[in-house]
Structure formats: structure tokens, C-alpha cells
Amino acid sequence: MGARRRRLATTAATVALVLGGWYLLALLMDASGDALASSKLPYPHSVLRPVLDNPDTLLDAAWATLSTALLGFVVGGAIGIALSVVMAQARWIEAATLPYLLLAQMMPLIALVPLIRSIVKSDSLTRLLMAAFVTFFIVTLSALRGLKDCAPAADELFRAYDIGPVKRLRHLRFPSAMPYIFSGLKLAAPLSLVGAIVVELMNARSGLGFLMLSALTFGPAQAPMLWAAMLVTLAMGLALSRAVGIAERLLTPWQMRFREEAR
């Protein structure tokens, strides 16, 4: 119970610190005499106003973004894990594919969006694909590391029983890679939101990115909405990562760091 209380206190202190800093910065901005100060960095309480005034707008946009991002995350995660399994089969496969995956990661997303949209001709599919595109690589890298990190003696044990590669993957490699896979998924989950929002920022008709873009074009009075949309994105990102963490605890309770509670 003590540890839990300490965690809560830490969270409360961090939130207070961030909010305090925000107020301070907004105050300085206001004091600088900039006429448009409130549209650049509004006070936290004024950001709350659009949330209270039209919650439906925000909720609809958040759901539009979240649903495609989630799908993209699932697709990206699956592709990432599948790729890592293929790459872990032989060193030469890894050597042959890794540089190209790295190159793909350096591709500017902004340039990629219109290209993909012109190919698939669907807004939501483009969002999904971009969300998958920004998430798969992290999952591939961490899963690959996990698949390769396996005690040689454990491999020998499986060889002693002449166990084929599929069963070895299922009963040995995969379970021992789980902690790595989950740490990749925890990083990738919030990124999927970024992928979806990049598409929305470029000419979509729904989603948080669309909301941000409209807030920007409608002028200074809409600034709180822009900030509210960004804060909702952050909150969803944290929630996604946390959800993956909970799934990890449920699926792999045997991990070293969960043991104290399992006893």
C-alpha cells in the first residue's frame, strides 16, 4: 500500500509541476505585451473551456483518430513481429533486410501521405497504413533482439529432443522474447496516434488532426481548441501505453518485475 501511495503522490506532484510551469509561461507570455498571447499559449483553464463547451466535437474527433490508430497499431505490431521472426531465422536475412527497414524509417512521413492516399484512394485506409508504418519498426527491432536473446543451453535442450523450429519458436523463443516484444509495443502504441494524426493534418475530414488544422485556420480565437486536441492526443497516448502495460502484466505474470505481486 505504501508503494502505491508513493506512486500516486509522485503523479500528483508531476501534474502540479507541469500545470504550474504552464501557468508561469502563459503569464510571462501575457506580460510580454503580445496582443495575441492568449492564442499562442492560452492559460490551462481556458483550454478547458472548449472541452466543456463542445465535448462531442472533441470526443468524435478523438474516437475517429483512436479507432484508426488502434487498427494501425495492431497491423503494425503484427507485421513487426512477423518480420522479426523471419529476420531471426538467419544472420544473412537480418543483414539483407535491416538496412532497408532503416531507410524506410528515414522517409519523410509528410511526403509519404499523399503518395499512399493516391494509391489506396481511401482516407481511413491511409491513416491506418501510416499508423502501421510508424509502429512496425520499433516492434521489429525489439522483438528481434528478444528472439535472439535465448540461453544456448535452452536451445540445446530442445535440440536434444529433436524439436522442430515451429515448436521451438512457440515454446522457447517466443515466450522468452515476450518482455522485449512488450517494451516495443509500449513505445509503438502512442506513435500510432502520431501516424494517424499526420494524415489527418493533411486534408482529412475527421479526427484530432483535422480538429487541430481547423482550429489553426479559424484564427486566434480557436487556439484553446488546438491545445485541447493536443492534450487529448497526449492523454490517449499515455492510456494506450498503459493498456499495453496492463496486457503485459496479465499475459506474462512470470516476469521478474511482476513477481513480488504474484507471490
Added chain:
Amino acid sequence: MEGVPDTSGADGAVAAPAAAPAAITVDRVTKVFDAADRTVTALEEVSFDVPRGGFVSLIGPSGCGKSTLLRLVAGLLPASGGEIAVGGIAPREARRRRQFGIVFQQPILFDWRTVAQNVALPMELLGRSRGEIDARSRELLALVGLADFADHRPWQLSGGMQQRVSIARALTLAPPYLLMDEPFGALDMITRDRMADELLRIWSEAIDTTVLFITHSIPEAVLLSDRVVVLSARPGRVAATVEIDLPRPRTAEVRETPEFFALESELRRQLLAAEQA
């Protein structure tokens, strides 16, 4: 004891001799490892055999290739020269027929499985029925004295208990050959002695199991074995073979007898000679 190993007159022939059929025959086996810039001879012309149902220990200084030899017998590594036969067939073939139970120095238990599931792993991998798996793992856990720990996780057990789980797992398929690579090497002295007594009991209950046991503990080798093969270091050669003719069944008390002490000092002498050679 002279340095010439006893090959039961088989001289490389795979057919079992009439008198004492050898279960494992190692005949002039050599193993050379190719490193990037040089070759390392780990084993040179090693010959010995293990009678059916017998218990033979390999003892020698570290780096004498004991573990390599065990892997050759298990068919996990190919020999560079010489001949190994396990029950009349090549080690790889014996491995494919799942004739080996192997216990390593580390227990190699999987944290995502319970103790019982770890014991059952080989049966599960080979697609045995649920009922058979449950009955057999219960039976084996009782054999190693861990019946009450079936649903525990490996990390909740002590080192000695973990190694007992790994012994139970090695016995799961009732293999004719049990290969043990310094199974008690990572345990403290007290646990180690107890485990040796336990193994003696388990082996006497597991009928007709042939054991090849690697150790660097002299008392352990004397207590357990019918025969001890002393290896010299770099490259590993058979320096001596010592027959342990203590009566069976042996109990922990045999350690206190003068015959035991005599065999211990004989073995110690041979080991010293092997190291100085």
C-alpha cells in the same frame, strides 16, 4: 589401473559383445574445433564404454573436454574422428529417437511454466495426451520429492530443488540413457551431498537407465559410479579408468567406509597424475 582404457575387446565394433553388452561405446574419438585462426583439439583418441544399466563418471580438470564429450555422445555435436555408438546406433539417430535425458549444470527451467509444466515439457512437445502428461509428471515429481510444488514457479524454488525438477524432466520420457553434465556443480556442498544421495535413490528406481555423469567432485564420482574415467587436459585423453567395486545398493553411510577412502585417494592420485602429464 593402467592407462589403457578398457574397450571390452569390441575394438570399434558396434555389435554388442555377449558377456556385458555395452550401452554406450566411445571408440578413439577425436574432436577438433576450428577457430578463426587456429584449430583446437578438445579430445584426442578417447575410448571407454558404459555397460547397460551402468553408471559411469567422467572426471577431469576443467578444460579437459568433458562437456564436449557429453555433447558428442548426445549427438548434439559431430565427432571429428573415431566412432560412438549408443545402443548400437549413431548418437544423432539415438537423439532423433528421443533416447536421451539430459541434465545440464544450470537447471534451464522456464519461468512461464509451472514446475509440473516444466517436467511435462518433453511430453507436451511430442504431443502426448493430457492424461498421460498429468499422471507422469505427478509420478516424477513424487520421485524427486517435489510433489507439493507442482504448481509453484521455478523461481520460487531453491537451487537444489530446481535441479531436481530438471532431473525429473530428463526422466520424463523414461529414456534409456541419462546424460548429466556437472548437474550439482552450481550447488553448495551440503545440498550437493544430499543431491548425490537422492540421485542414487532415483537411479535405483529408474530401472535399466544407463548414466553418463560428468563431475569434478571425487567423492561424488566414487559414491555414484560403477566406473570412473579420468581425463587429462588439453587435449582431453583418457588417463586412467578406475572400477568402483563398492557393493550396491549404496547409501550415504558408504562414505564412511575405508574402501570408500581408498578409492577416493586412488582417484585423487590418478587425477593429479593426469594434471601433471
